[in-house]
Amino acid sequence: MVFMPVPLLSVLNLHKRFDENPILKGVSLDVEAGDLVSIIGPSGCGKSTMLRCLNFLEIPDAGRISIAGVTIDCQGLEDAPPKDIQTRAHELRQRVGMVFQQFNLFPHRTVLENTMLAPMIVHGAKREEAEANGRRLLEKVGLGSEFAHRYPAQMSGGQQQRAAIARALAMNPKVMLYDEPTSALDPELVDEVLKVMKDLDAEGMTQIVVTHEMRFARDASDYIVFMEGGHIVEISDEDEIFTHPKDERTRQFLRRFI
Amino acid sequence: MRRLAVFLSLLLAFGAQAADPVLRWAADPDSNAPFAFFDPSNKLTGFEYEIITAIARRMNRTPKFVQNDWDGLIPGLGRDLYDVVICGIEITPEKAGEVLFSNPYYVTFEQLVVRKGTPPITSLDELKGKQIGTLDQTAALDMLEKIPGVEAKTYDEEVNAYQDTANGRIFGVLLDYPIAKYYAAPNPNLQFTGPPFGQISYGIALRKGNTALQKEMNSALAEVIASGEMRDILSRWGLWTPLVAGALGQPEDPSLPDTEYKAFVAGHAEQATCWTRMQRYAGYWPLLLRAALLTLEVSIVGMILAVSVGFTLAIMRVFGPWPLRWLAMLYIEIIRGTPLLIQLYIIFYGLPAVGIKLSPFIAGVLGLGLNYAAYEAENYRAGLLAIPRGQMEAARALGMTHRQGLFHIVIPQSFRLVLPPVTNDFISLLKDSSLVSMVTLLDLTGAYNRIATQTFDYFGTGLLIAAIYLLIGLPFVRLARYTEEKLAVDQRKPGQKPGLFNLPKRRK
Ligand SMILES: Nc1ncnc2c1ncn2[C@@H]1O[C@H](COP(=O)(O)OP(=O)(O)OP(=O)(O)O)[C@@H](O)[C@H]1O
Ligand SMILES: [Mg+2]
Numbered sequence: 001m002v003f004m005p006v007p008l009l010s011v012l013n014l015h016k017r018f019d020e021n022p023i024l025k026g027v028s029l030d031v032e033a034g035d036l037v038s039i040i041g042p043s044g045c046g047k048s049t050m051l052r053c054l055n056f057l058e059i060p061d062a063g064r065i066s067i068a069g070v071t072i073d074c075q076g077l078e079d080a081p082p083k084d085i086q087t088r089a090h091e092l093r094q095r096v097g098m099v100f101q102q103f104n105l106f107p108h109r110t111v112l113e114n115t116m117l118a119p120m121i122v123h124g125a126k127r128e129e130a131e132a133n134g135r136r137l138l139e140k141v142g143l144g145s146e147f148a149h150r151y152p153a154q155m156s157g158g159q160q161q162r163a164a165i166a167r168a169l170a171m172n173p174k175v176m177l178y179d180e181p182t183s184a185l186d187p188e189l190v191d192e193v194l195k196v197m198k199d200l201d202a203e204g205m206t207q208i209v210v211t212h213e214m215r216f217a218r219d220a221s222d223y224i225v226f227m228e229g230g231h232i233v234e235i236s237d238e239d240e241i242f243t244h245p246k247d248e249r250t251r252q253f254l255r256r257f258i
Numbered sequence: 259m260r261r262l263a264v265f266l267s268l269l270l271a272f273g274a275q276a277a278d279p280v281l282r283w284a285a286d287p288d289s290n291a292p293f294a295f296f297d298p299s300n301k302l303t304g305f306e307y308e309i310i311t312a313i314a315r316r317m318n319r320t321p322k323f324v325q326n327d328w329d330g331l332i333p334g335l336g337r338d339l340y341d342v343v344i345c346g347i348e349i350t351p352e353k354a355g356e357v358l359f360s361n362p363y364y365v366t367f368e369q370l371v372v373r374k375g376t377p378p379i380t381s382l383d384e385l386k387g388k389q390i391g392t393l394d395q396t397a398a399l400d401m402l403e404k405i406p407g408v409e410a411k412t413y414d415e416e417v418n419a420y421q422d423t424a425n426g427r428i429f430g431v432l433l434d435y436p437i438a439k440y441y442a443a444p445n446p447n448l449q450f451t452g453p454p455f456g457q458i459s460y461g462i463a464l465r466k467g468n469t470a471l472q473k474e475m476n477s478a479l480a481e482v483i484a485s486g487e488m489r490d491i492l493s494r495w496g497l498w499t500p501l502v503a504g505a506l507g508q509p510e511d512p513s514l515p516d517t518e519y520k521a522f523v524a525g526h527a528e529q530a531t532c533w534t535r536m537q538r539y540a541g542y543w544p545l546l547l548r549a550a551l552l553t554l555e556v557s558i559v560g561m562i563l564a565v566s567v568g569f570t571l572a573i574m575r576v577f578g579p580w581p582l583r584w585l586a587m588l589y590i591e592i593i594r595g596t597p598l599l600i601q602l603y604i605i606f607y608g609l610p611a612v613g614i615k616l617s618p619f620i621a622g623v624l625g626l627g628l629n630y631a632a633y634e635a636e637n638y639r640a641g642l643l644a645i646p647r648g649q650m651e652a653a654r655a656l657g658m659t660h661r662q663g664l665f666h667i668v669i670p671q672s673f674r675l676v677l678p679p680v681t682n683d684f685i686s687l688l689k690d691s692s693l694v695s696m697v698t699l700l701d702l703t704g705a706y707n708r709i710a711t712q713t714f715d716y717f718g719t720g721l722l723i724a725a726i727y728l729l730i731g732l733p734f735v736r737l738a739r740y741t742e743e744k745l746a747v748d749q750r751k752p753g754q755k756p757g758l759f760n761l762p763k764r765r766k
Binding site for chain 1: 646648649651652653654655656657658659662666667670671674
């Protein structure tokens with residue numbers, strides 16, 4: 001018997017529509033622990049929507065999401081899901097960290113406080129604990145103690161995005177989701193953020209990255225998911241997809257990057 | 259807040275003192291010589307003050323003075339703020355329908371006053387096409403309105419009417435003889451003209467149905483007249499005329515010299531020099547201090563109310579289910595669409611009709627607070643809506659509930675956005691608090707009315723009061739600037755220098 005590892009994250013037949021426009025038309029994806037998966041695809045194909053469904057920032061219309069032991073069957077949830085689904089969505093979010101294109105750091109708090117807030121409020125962590133943990137994580141993303149007491153607006157974009165990663169890590173997530181984490185950055189700041197993600201990959205963090213950085217996708221991911229029109233068109237090895245795309249649509253899309 | 263407690267207990271006390279041997283009497287003492295008014299040393303005096311004191315003594319009651327604005331005197335009776343009103347109220351059939359009257363304690367006529375040098379007037383018909391000043395709710399006004407073509411102009415304070423005549427803004431003033439004698443006769447720019455017009459009797463007003471007190475009062479009044487005390491009082495105040503003597507059945511000649519009248523005239527003639535004026539203002543400082551404190555108290559308590567109610571309304575409007583959203587919107591639109599003064603009147607004079615009697619302080623605070631709440635709600639709403647969606651999403655993504663995201667992330671950020679408009683609103687509220695003088699509170703504006711009408715120095719008093727408002731407001735302006743600056747740190751871009759109007763960042 002061949003040993004089949006249970007995927008850490010599993011999405012089955014996910015559907016989502018906005019005002020009667022179907023955006024996700026049955027997306028299925030398994031991600032195993034420690035994988036770094038890049039999701040690419042043309043603008044508007046539903047990449048962000050899928051990512052946001054994974055931690056219930058959008059409520060899926062149908063499908064099943066299962067992350068690190070929390071499973072939610074989405075069927076007719078509409079805008080006001082029942083209490084038990086809400087509780088499970090809340091549990092799910094605690095296992096999932098999310099990093100946004102626009103960082104979305106809390107501007108009224110220092111960088112250190114940004115990392116401390118959620119552990120203290122959500123987990124009831126003690127201040128000292130949260131602070132020590134926050135400092136450790138900031139250090140890890142390359143922000144020394146001289147940054148701890150800065151406000152987000154006093155830092156560069158790359159520094160802010162790294163702080164946002166540290167903030168998400170502070171909740172001890174099992175999976176990290178990134179929605180175009182470097183798209184809002186000046187080109188010379190992109191690499192410092194990508195390096196943090198590569199370091200996390202080396203440590204065994206499971207990560208899903210929606211990106212337009214083809215070089216990063218190729219260098220760092222374990223495999224690449226190509227989406228179009230609300231479907232996953234192709235899941236390929238990172239080299240294969242660039243050299244021998246299986247699908248014509250993938251070829252069309254990638255032509256622009258080669 | 260202590261004042262609040264005092265008023266509350268007063269409110270309770272009012273209800274519980276049916277058998278008390280106290281006679282609560284009301285008048286509007288501002289610009290009210292010689293009836294009942296505050297003398298320069300701020301003691302209550304006047305011929306009506308002496309009459310009501312004499313009557314109360316014969317009733318074996320302790321007189322207790324309650325101040326009220328002229329327009330609010332009769333409504334205040336209905337609200338049981340006091341037992342009687344003595345304030346030169348003419349006994350007319352219309353008024354007799356609203357209140358009970360005692361027997362007349364004074365009888366007089368209307369005196370026309372014009373600018374010095376005006377040709378004599380012999381009949382009211384000659385006033386056609388002219389502007390004539392008088393007071394609201396007076397027999398003089400009734401008389402003027404019966405003559406077609408006369409433009410009657412009503413004033414809040416008689417001194418203003420005479421001043422306008424002296425300045426040539428209006429042709430003349432028709433008012434009761436005692437008023438003319440005190441406010442117009444000493445003024446070298448004015449002169450009496452024409453015969454006595456009409457005949458009027460002053461009566462003490464009581465609440466409708468209070469016939470027991472009316473009887474008690476009438477017999478005490480009769481004793482005051484019969485004993486000659488009434489004649490003494492009116493003689494000293496220079497008001498003992500053959501007309502009164504006839505009406506009260508007493509000898510025509512004054513029994514005593516008119517010392518009070520002479521003192522009043524002398525007091526007002528003497529205060530021309532700058533030095534005496536300064537001395538006079540110095541004497542007002544306890545009054546000014548009390549008034550300033552009251553203004554501050556009303557404003558601060560009002561603002562606390564406005565901020566809390568406004569905040570709740572904003573949360574209802576932005577996050578509530580539709581019935582709450584709709585209710586909040588209705589409240590905001592109604593409040594913003596109606597004048598604050600009318601709201602104050604409804605709260606103070608209107609609510610008693612449905613059994614809710616509020617002390618002036620509480621009514622003032624409620625009026626200001628509930629009014630400003632509507633504006634604060636809009637401030638907060640704008641502040642809440644100005645926070646980018648991504649902030650709440652980041653909070654949710656970190657595992658916070660909607661409520662936690664609201665209270666830890668969204669509201670604190672909107673707070674600093676709304677701080678400048680809220681501070682500006684507080685400064686506006688401080689100034690709008692002058693309206694509470696209309697519900698009988700002696701705030702700074704109330705103090706202005708009293709001092710200006712006692713000193714006749716509108717300009718100086720106005721400047722003085724304006725300066726005090728400015729002084730009170732100043733610390734709040736500074737405070738707002740300071741907090742704004744401190745909170746603005748996190749909005750600065752990297753390496754950005756403090757702005758032109760920002761002070762350098764302070765060391766911790
Ligand atoms: N809240 C929403 N309401 C209505 N339509 C939406 C909403 N969010 C997304 N859409 C629509 O869904 C489609 C997919 O959007 P999505 O953001 O998932 O695309 P994407 O693949 O992330 O594109 P991009 O690469 O430009 O970020 C788009 O057509 C978008 O207009
Ligand atoms: Mg997107």
